[in-house]
Amino acid sequence: MLDSENSFVDLGLNTYIVDMLSNIGYQAPLPIQTQCIPLLLKGCDLLGMAHTGSGKTAAFLLPLLQNIDIKQRFVQGLIIVPTRELAIQIGHVCMYFIKSLSHIINIAVLYGGQNYRIQFNDLKKNPHIIIGTPGRLLDHLSRGLDISKLKTLIIDEADEMLRMGFIEDIEHIIRYVPTHRQTALFSATLPVSIRKLSYKFMCNPKEIYINPSISACADIKQSYWLVHGISKHEALMRFLEVEKFEAVIIFVRTKSATLQISEILQRFGYNSAALNGDMNQSVRCKTISRLRCGTLDILITTDVAARGLDINRISFVINYDIPCNYNAYVHRIGRTGRAGRSGKSLLFVERQEYHLFNYVIKRRVLNSNIVKVKCPTSNDLVRCRLKKFTDKVVNNLESKDIEQYQSLLGKIKIDLDITIEKLAAILLKIAQGSQSLIISSDDQRINKKIIYYNKSDLKKNSAHKNKSYFVHSRRSIKCSNVYYKKK
Known part of the structure; x- marks a missing residue:
């Protein structure tokens, strides 16, 4: 396992890829990138377990882009994803990388719901990389899409594919690709069905596991x-x-x-x-x-x-x-x-x-x-609204036309024969708009302390028979008449 503090150049990426990453603001590789990129560059099959947000898109896109032979005008990389939104997102990231490169790599994004004419036009440009959803990929394969010379197959969010019933479609798509290829499969979890799929279509895959604590929820x-x-x-x-x-x-x-x-x-x-x-x-x-x-x-x-x-x-x-x-x-x-x-x-x-x-x-x-x-209670809302209102006042303290408004204020005061304080209060009430700056307190109602017990916890609380419990459902009960005290 490589040290997560390595730079992108240490991972084996070419200079033009590293320069591209530097130009778009990528400073250092994330853990999944540190582990996956060297293996994918070597041509290894890969089984990666990583949650969403871990940086896995760049982990498989960067080696794929580096390994593309732009002189060969056929599909060299295929990325299969479960949803059109994910296909579009990966397509955006891929194009973002490609625009910063000195050479042209063509891609096509194929998903249901988009006009076939747009996708046919993209396919006529002989894309090097195709990103697509299972259903639309099968449609194009039945219409003659050729992926028989494919070099790299990437299956992203495999567990989601399983949940949505796409595993049979993936197996059907794999029949169209050559036996000798590189395959990478990424999944947030690795149920038995996903492991069976990897054993069936991958060759001695290297397994990568990214701890969720440093990927999905750390920040x-x-x-x-x-x-x-x-x-x-x-x-x-x-x-x-x-x-x-x-x-x-x-x-x-x-x-x-x-x-x-x-x-x-x-x-x-x-x-x-x-x-x-x-x-x-x-x-x-x-x-x-x-x-x-x-x-x-x-x-x-x-x-x-x-x-x-x-x-x-x-x-x-x-x-x-x-x-x-x-x-x-x-x-x-x-x-x-x-x-x-x-x-x-x-x-x-x-x-x-x-x-x-x-x-x-x-x-x-x-x-x-x-x-x-x-x-948030009514008091919290009032504090928040007063803060926003005060900020607006502060932002206008140095306005050049304040003196003109002061003159108008004096005129209104004289015309109405009221004190400046009362006039200011009236103007404040008008300025508050729909978000009132005065709200009756509801702290006791909002801050009422609710304690939920699991069914298994009832035995632990059997000694407290003198307290009032309200059975809400088969699985939980509510302890009533307990309040937070306002300090």
Whole structure:
């Protein structure tokens, strides 16, 4: 195993690749890049276990780009991915690298939902690399796409392929490629089915394992809120108001929920949009482009629709609905804190979901690195709004036309025959707009302490028969009449 502190040149990459990386801001290789790149450059088959956000895209793209023979006008590299979003994302990264190189490498991105004419035109240019989803790749293969001289096959997010039922399609695609080739397979987990696939189609693969603690969650400040006191909708508004963020992704369980929450946020002035599988591809691409370029700040989406999103602006991820398993949780929060960047995540946990949260997520987060937080109270909102208002005042202290407004203020004071303090208070009330600077306190309601017990914990608490318990469901109970005291 190589030292993670090595530079890119130490990994065996050519000078032009290293210079390209330096020019676009890549400073040092990440752990998965340090381990994978030398092996892939040597032509080894590779089985890599790495979570989303670990930097694996560059780990397999850089050796692939270096090994391309631009004089040979046939498909030399094939990357198979589970979703169109991931195909598009890897295509963007690949083109980003290629634009900084001195020679031309042609690529084609093939996925369902895009017009065939566009893809036929790309294929006519004899691409060196093809990135595609299983279904659309099979369509093109049945129409005559030739990958019989392929040198490198890369299968990304294999466990997701398995979950979505694509393994048979992958096996069918592999029939079209030569026996003597290099194969690399990447997966967040390695279930038996994935290992069987690797044994069947790979030759003595080298295995790489990247500890999740240094990949998926290392730079993400994780937190959760136990839902009580107010609705999730209202809590969402409060968290969005007090948190500082550049862009947010909100994960929900259903397609209809993406539309409902987006509509609510827009009603309250947030620049938000929904993303789900029912939308046509052009709308989805436009929405993602808006998020990437900064004209959209909040995206509400489902797990599948957001697969493969890699956008630098995403600094905050909210799990509005709890994910069904730990891998889904890692995928969600991995939309922020990617490849060394920092980020925050928040999970809403309803009382009937506490068993799922405790056993599926909390106990698997390394070093117990997920913190329970309180929902912002009315006092928190007032402090936040006053801070924003005060900042606006400070920013205008040095304005050159302030004296003119002072003169107008004096005239209004005389005309209305009121004190300057009362006039200032009236103007402050007008200036506050829809976000009131005075809100009645709800600290007791919001900060009510809720303790959830797992069914297995009931025996431990049997000695406390004098306390009042309320049985909420088969798996959890609620301890009532316990409050936080305001200091």
